[in-house]
Amino acid sequence: MKQISTKNCTHDDLMVNDAKIDVRKLNVWFGDNHVLKDINLKIREKTVTAIMGPSGCGKTTLIRSINRMNDLINGSRTLGEVYIDGYNIYERNTNVYELRRKIGMVFQKPNPFPKSIYENVAFGPKIHKMARGKELDDIVEKSLKEAALWDEVKDRLHNSAFSLSGGQQQRLCIARALAVKPEIILMDEPCSSLDPTATARIEALLRRLSEKYTVVIVTHNLQQAARVSDFTAFLYMGKLVEYGDTKRVFENPQSELTEKYITGEFG
Amino acid sequence: MVNLEGKGGMKREGQRSLLEKAIEIILFVGALSSIIIVFLIIAYMSLEAYPALNLDFLLGWFWDPKKEMFGIFQIIVSTLYVGVGAILITTAIGVPTAIFLAEFCPRNVRNVIKPSIELLVGIPTIVLGFFGLMVVIPFIRDNFGGWGTSVLAGWMILAIMSLPHVISISEDALRAVPNSYKEAALALGATRWQTVKKVLLPYAKTGILASVLLALGRVMGETMAVTMVIGNPRVAWIPTSILDRAKVLTSTILLDWSYVEIPSMHYHSLFGIGLVLFFIVALIDVTATYMVKRGVIK
Numbered sequence: 001m002k003q004i005s006t007k008n009c010t011h012d013d014l015m016v017n018d019a020k021i022d023v024r025k026l027n028v029w030f031g032d033n034h035v036l037k038d039i040n041l042k043i044r045e046k047t048v049t050a051i052m053g054p055s056g057c058g059k060t061t062l063i064r065s066i067n068r069m070n071d072l073i074n075g076s077r078t079l080g081e082v083y084i085d086g087y088n089i090y091e092r093n094t095n096v097y098e099l100r101r102k103i104g105m106v107f108q109k110p111n112p113f114p115k116s117i118y119e120n121v122a123f124g125p126k127i128h129k130m131a132r133g134k135e136l137d138d139i140v141e142k143s144l145k146e147a148a149l150w151d152e153v154k155d156r157l158h159n160s161a162f163s164l165s166g167g168q169q170q171r172l173c174i175a176r177a178l179a180v181k182p183e184i185i186l187m188d189e190p191c192s193s194l195d196p197t198a199t200a201r202i203e204a205l206l207r208r209l210s211e212k213y214t215v216v217i218v219t220h221n222l223q224q225a226a227r228v229s230d231f232t233a234f235l236y237m238g239k240l241v242e243y244g245d246t247k248r249v250f251e252n253p254q255s256e257l258t259e260k261y262i263t264g265e266f267g
Numbered sequence: 268m269v270n271l272e273g274k275g276g277m278k279r280e281g282q283r284s285l286l287e288k289a290i291e292i293i294l295f296v297g298a299l300s301s302i303i304i305v306f307l308i309i310a311y312m313s314l315e316a317y318p319a320l321n322l323d324f325l326l327g328w329f330w331d332p333k334k335e336m337f338g339i340f341q342i343i344v345s346t347l348y349v350g351v352g353a354i355l356i357t358t359a360i361g362v363p364t365a366i367f368l369a370e371f372c373p374r375n376v377r378n379v380i381k382p383s384i385e386l387l388v389g390i391p392t393i394v395l396g397f398f399g400l401m402v403v404i405p406f407i408r409d410n411f412g413g414w415g416t417s418v419l420a421g422w423m424i425l426a427i428m429s430l431p432h433v434i435s436i437s438e439d440a441l442r443a444v445p446n447s448y449k450e451a452a453l454a455l456g457a458t459r460w461q462t463v464k465k466v467l468l469p470y471a472k473t474g475i476l477a478s479v480l481l482a483l484g485r486v487m488g489e490t491m492a493v494t495m496v497i498g499n500p501r502v503a504w505i506p507t508s509i510l511d512r513a514k515v516l517t518s519t520i521l522l523d524w525s526y527v528e529i530p531s532m533h534y535h536s537l538f539g540i541g542l543v544l545f546f547i548v549a550l551i552d553v554t555a556t557y558m559v560k561r562g563v564i565k
Binding site for chain 2: 173
């Protein structure tokens, strides 16, 4: 690959003083591997923010640092701060369980539990002792409706989650995340294993969810980033190269690197 | 199908397939021989046991070779008593250990614990028997009273023996749980224990149960160490307390063999005991295997 300079990084000043998520000078290492380098990123409330970049650029690590899932990886080290509603989640006495309840996560491959559809959605509310009986039923119904799955599964709530198609399973995982009443939803390439129709449904759902939740989605699909997001961040080799209004980033990229990525010169 | 007639490679092709055939046959004979051996053993045992096999043998209450009484019912019950008790102890210690090793243990601690557990497998049963005789039995005699040789001593020795198997199979079952399930639970805000309880254990439970059953089969067939610590009264009885001595199927064969007359009813009965033991252990193993298979498909 041609040597590409990352010197002239360009960020829009988004003029946000009350960012929902505020990443400041974030550095992450896995062993000796410096995966994220001095990331600064402010994410607005109730928007869809896409993080794009070539494989291995640190996209996934970046969103997993927002709900501290990187803590689970042996040999990971984090330096810097991530503020959520003004609170630094890397503070020593952070309650990570409450943090992860507040921040839902949807993974690359649909990963429902080997339980019934109902039990999948009820899992979170149960472990957080949020509801029981009728109240729990209501949460399950509401979450499935929000994830646009209710009509397809309402007559077979007690069937195994594995009886659903891939796209339905992914929407079930979204419903499962919504059931614990999060404020932020992180999605790690949620459509990478889905066919175009299922992808379209998830993307439509994403737009709707952003009316109520702050959504951060990782994707290496440029069209997807352009279609669904309000803001786009471009990550390259662990550095944030460009960040701004999606339209602006795609139509008028400030960085040469972004332009090359968007026009398909590498990636 | 391509017609190879007249082509140069044809002959060589033919030779190779002959070699393939030969290898296949050799492998098949190898596989067959193990089956034949199993059936030979069963046939031989059945033949020798045949004169003793009747309801009086299986359900007869008294085993007293001197009085020509060969009922093994009490011995079967004692064997189950000793085996199941030992396995309960093993489960109570082994399953939590497996959970700890699979989920909570820092890597460097695991690097110490895991090899020591595996070392336990390598201890010959006769050495465990010595340990039982010299350490466990005096300990029981001094602290709980009685002879020392007892059901309790059998439990302890058998538990030590089966522990590594239960731990490693259970740990494997827990580690086989896809990481994506674990991540899903943790990302929902579950604690590590909640993840273990609600995701890992339900998923791994058939594997864990199978490990327990396999250990039970092994423990019931164990001879040397048990014979050394169990007490072996001359006349069979069902132990009334855990400090009571007991007579189990394996120890009966081992001890009676030294003075049995050949042929005699006593002799045939010992083969009968062997056959009964074989069927009990086989039944347990088949159940465990079936459970694992069903668990995998599910």
